[in-house]
Amino acid sequence: MKPEGFATLRAGEKEANKKIVKVGDCEVDLEEVVRDLRGVEDIATDIIKEMGERRVKQWKPKLNILAHASDIAEWDSVLLNRYHPLYTSIPSTPTIMEESNQAKLSLQDTCKGLFKQLTFARDLLDFAIKSFGRNREIDMGSSITYPTMNTSLLTGFYTKNLDDMDRALSYAEAQLLELLLAAYFGAETVVEFEEKALHAGALTFLVMEIAETIKMCCFEFFNAGNHPATEYSDSPPVEIEVGMGAVDRTRPVIVFFGNNFLPAWFAVEHVKAKGLEDAIEICGVGAVGHDIPRFYKGGKVLTSAVKARKVTRAGIPDVVVASETCLEFDLVAEAKRVDAKVVAYGYKAGSGLEDRSDDSVDDILKNVMENDLPGVRITIPEKAGELAVKLAIAIKQKGNRKENYLLSELKEEASRCNSCDVCVDVCPNKQTISKAMDDVSALADIYDNCIFCGECERACPEGVPIMDLIMSAAATTGKLKGDKYLMRAGRGPMSELEWRDLTFGIILGGNGPGMINIIGCGNYPGSEREVAEMARYFLERNALVTVSGCVAADVAKYFDENGFLFEQYIAAGVLKGLVNFGGCTAISHVPAAIYRGALVGSGYTPKANWTQIADYLYARLPVVTIMWGAATEEMYAVAAGLVRSGIPVVIGPSGFKFKRYFLGDKDDRSKWWMYDGVTGEKKEVEPCPMHMLVPVDTKEEAIAMSAKLLHRPLALRDPRLASLEAENEAYKNFFGEYSDDWHLYVRSEQELHVMRRAELLRKLRQEHGWEIEGMKIKRARHRSGELMDMQEYNKRYGIQLGRYSTLVPRLITRKDNNDT
Ligand code: SF4
Ligand code: SF4
Known part of the structure; x- marks a missing residue:
């Protein structure tokens, strides 16, 4: 007797069992769309119907339902080819390890980050199912039409109830097991390890999104989706x-x-x-x-x-x-x-x-x-x-609780200090503790620079309670009482309506350079101020700035004569908006917001089509994430997930501690190309975004690099002007000179800000050999060294403004359907 479940595998019978979906006058064979249709036929059918006849005619659909790492290799290889992973040796590792071993460690770190978020999400989901039942509806409010986008992009379905969440989370758990096997027992190439690390990053967003959604839909967390757009400017x-x-x-x-x-x-x-x-x-x-x-x-x-x-x-x-x-x-x-x-x-x-x-x-x-x-x-x-x-x-x-130690009582303990300065040696911030022992105001100054890591106390041979001394000095001088600020609570997701408005400001026209997302956890003296200053810098230049995680409290500490930063800028996801998404799991709103950008701009619904969505975002949307502070495993995983979504990440300060980067080489012209999405012609484009994961040391470097990474090859004229001006202004302000490659992004004099147009045109002539006539570019020097008129230059370099283009051969429109 033949085993029934394998019947469809028999030659000849396969044809008879074709799974055909009709869309308009098209017939789509699902077996050709999905690698393994078993168990996901219903999801595939829904997606193909939702896609519609026009899309089905344009491209050969390919769906990665409940995707494994290798299912998205099509896109990962585009990224990893252009941005080859670069590793710095790991502190405490005495020898330089071979690249594939470093890639393996990179996968291990990313898996740890995923695992930490997963264990929390699982606990929360199990508790929610026990408390509310599997049919508990996931309702994101009337302002959010498309829920759980991180999840649908990997699984192919939206989570409409807790049962769907369980299915999605079980998928993530199974994926983690698969990844862990490679991370600890695999002998793979660098690219294979890194593809898996990118997958672990993408799964981390799914997992965080599930936890975040349960918080909003079961535990009444503030959710902007429940509020009309008219309330966004001051809400919460x-x-x-x-x-x-x-x-x-x-x-x-x-x-x-x-x-x-x-x-x-x-x-x-x-x-x-x-x-x-x-x-x-x-x-x-x-x-x-x-x-x-x-x-x-x-x-x-x-x-x-x-x-x-x-x-x-x-x-x-x-x-x-x-x-x-x-x-x-x-x-x-x-x-x-x-x-x-x-x-x-x-x-x-x-x-x-x-x-x-x-x-x-x-x-x-x-x-x-x-x-x-x-x-x-x-x-x-x-x-x-x-x-x-x-x-x-x-x-x-x-009522008899011991309060703070009194400084007077501590003085006796401080007298044991023998000025050996062991504490200074181990202090990550090199605080001169021994010299401050007798000086309250010097101790209070240390408070400002102390992260209470405890290294000094652990190392002190005399057992001096150094942190108590510092804290008591802060209390005595009133610093503790003065540590009081105001912020907005996290608001949850950005709505489709906000993206519609943002589209006018950063994609179609307007003067906003883009969207800057700041995430992380400041772990060094002065980190609060630096995070706030980065946010303020971009807000003053018309960007949308979002914060998530602990950096929201850092930004809250910024105030000037006009009030707190949160009071000075509106809470809506528009230009000059300062959005606090919420705590750690709310970082999942960053890519979800940007997927809404793809939805609004292109109509692509993010469902089991990672390549298509990332390809769209990467080349068009001026979005950058600044990851500031502790380089934890969670941050490692988050960075991987963002990179895979086509969102560049700037990591700092002391970004070298991150150990792995994805850097582009602007001088290697063979790397920078796109396909004209209609003709299929392969064309050289601007080297942007130049990097996908890049370390910086200072806040000035972070600002300048973020501005540079806002360039996109498919940006229209006004956004090109805005991002070029953001880069030029930052480099000039902080480093006294323009970058050595700003001219690679110029395709018309109109993209040069009017305030510095004359200066930049002069530079194009003198330093880059372009021909300038009055305030106009007459002939431009192509990267090949040839001088040519602007029409020819724009034909040879870059994609025509507004033209559909792609990095993925599969997404070139079919010849007979090139009406985009
Ligand atoms: S607790 Fe403060 S003073 Fe002590 S080592 Fe850490 S940062 Fe330095
Ligand atoms: S380690 Fe202890 S004894 Fe040595 S300088 Fe620091 S506080 Fe004084």
């Missing part, structure tokens, strides 16, 4: 307090650390149910810090994850609640120093505390207070939230 309002000075320490204070917001959500539910809103402080650090204000406007963001220890050293919390987290210190020991109690939430946060999940909240409370336990571990978020509230109130009522 600038009312969220940021900084340690914002905390009223006469009230019970709970501080949440880590990635998981569930205990905080239930704490807030309890607070609201008991009418305690004005009687208790609910604060957060890092990812959860940015989540809380999206469902509770009384929530306060204290600092970024990398500076978390600052909060306990300041003695701010009565109770700390920690979920699985990026903390790199012993939270229980730190809490003990200031008599705070710890509630460790979840199965992954051990910390050596007793698991009391089976006991009643009141029993645990009594036990902790009467026996002065350091804390407990709880795996049920409702219980963790309620316990945190009750514990904080009880601790405050008891």
Whole structure:
């Protein structure tokens, strides 16, 4: 008897079992569209019908439903060929490793980033399914027509309910296993490892998007999709307090650390149910810090994850609640120093505390207070939230908690300092600690430059409590109280309507240079100021600036005579808009917003067609991401995902710590080409975007490089002018001279800003051998060295403005359907 499931594999029978979908007068054989149709026929049918007759006639459709890494190799090879991966040797690795080994490590790091986000998303999804059922609808609000775009681009379907989310997340889990096998046991080429790393990056966005969507659709996180566009300019309002000075320490204070917001959500539910809103402080650090204000406007963001220890050293919390987290210190020991109690939430946060999940909240409370336990571990978020509230109130009522160390008491300990300067040697910011021992204001100055990493205390042979001294000096001089700012809470997705407006500003015309996304977690002295200054620089030049993750709190700290930065710029996704997407998972709105750009500009729906969407974005949309601060595995994964979407990433400061880059070579003319999408002719184009993942050291370099990376070969005239002016202004301002290649982006004198047109035309003549007549370019020097009139130059160099073009041979329109 033949096995039934394999019947369709038999020769002859295959023809009879053809899966044909009719679209208009076209018939599409799904077996030719999808590599393996089994189990995904329904998805493929939907997509082909949605695509419509015209598209089906234009290109041979190819769908990567529930894509594996190699399914998208078509696009990855375009990228990796143009931007060959470059590796810097890894610190602590004594020998230069061969390239494929470095690529393997790169894949391992990206997988770790994906895995960290995945474990959180899985916990959240399982909890949501248990609480709301599999049929719980995913409704993104009336302003968002197309939900979960990161997900649909890889899977081919939108997640309409939690069951769909489960299917998508299970796909990501299976993919991770496949990638891990290669990452730890594979012997592959550099390109094969990097294709997989790009895939892990893309999956990271899917996973973050699932978590983010559950937050908005099940836990009432602020979601712009629920608001009409008329409200976007000031929505949500600038009312969220940021900084340690914002905390009223006469009230019970709970501080949440880590990635998981569930205990905080239930704490807030309890607070609201008991009418305690004005009687208790609910604060957060890092990812959860940015989540809380999206469902509770009384929530306060204290600092970024990398500076978390600052909060306990300041003695701010009565109770700390920690979920699985990026903390790199012993939270229980730190809490003990200031008599705070710890509630460790979840199965992954051990910390050596007793698991009391089976006991009643009141029993645990009594036990902790009467026996002065350091804390407990709880795996049920409702219980963790309620316990945190009750514990904080009880601790405050008891009233004998040790507050900050008093500077006078610490002086005696400081006297042990023997000026060996071991602490200075290990300090990442080289603070002259020993010299400040007797000087309160010098210690307070160190506070400004201290990230509370603890290296100095660990290394001190005399056991001087250096961080306590620094913190006490900050409290004594009023610095702690002064650490108080305002921001907007995260708003969630950008709508299609906003992209429609943005299209006029940065694609069709207008004077906006593009969209700048700043993400990351500042981990060095002055990082807040630098992040804010980068944002302000681009805002003043008409860009749309978005922030996500901890950098939103950094930007919040910027103020001048006109107020806080968030007060000075509108919250809408338009030119001169400053959008806070939200905490870490909200980074998934960056590519999703840009996929909406593809949707609005081209009509391509992002569904199982990665190559087509990325090809469109890469060559047209002036979008850059600045990744600032800690080079964590999550950031590694996020960078890979953005690059695969066609979005260049600038990484800094000290970007060399990132270990792997995708750099283009502007001088290698063989790399810079596109196909005329109608005739199929291969044409040389401008070398842009010049890099896809590039390190910088300073904020000035980041600004100038970001401006340069806004160039796109298919940009229309006004956007070309805007991006060239952004680059020229930045280079001139920061480095005193223009870049050595700005002339490669000029195709008409009208693309030179009127204020510097005469100067640049003179440079074209004197330095590049172009023929100039008055204020007009008469003949241009082609990269081949030939001098030619502008008509010929534009024919030979670059794509005609407005012409459909592509980097992928498959996407050249079919000869008989070239009506685009
Ligand atoms: S805790 Fe502060 S002073 Fe000490 S090593 Fe770290 S940054 Fe330097
Ligand atoms: S390591 Fe300790 S003893 Fe040495 S200079 Fe620093 S504080 Fe003083």
